[in-house]
Amino acid sequence: MSFIDQLKNIETELNGTWLKVDDKYIQDDNCIRIESLVTNHLKKIATDESGWDTLFQDPNDNRFWVLTYPNSNWHGGGPPTLKTITLADAQTKFSISK
Secondary structure, rough: OOOOHOOOOOOOOEOEEEEEEOEEEEEEEEHHHHHHHHHHEEEEEEOOOOOOEEEEEOOOOOOOOEEOOOOHHHHHHHHOOOEEEEEEHHHHHHOOOO
């Protein structure tokens, strides 16, 4: 596994950005890393009622991470954000019991 597929214990938030190149937008390295993390490393636990926010857990340290799209007015929700949340917040937002 490479650095792109793991989270460091000091990391608490990754924010993706879209970069305008010529006449189109492309994902920055954080967008690519977030996509790799949720596809290859993190374990999906739940999705909230809106269907936009997804809860994941890191199998290395058991921290909870939520994937959001904070620019909901952009096409497809805009670039992603992946950030840690507490167990209590995960239980409230995603109606899980752990």
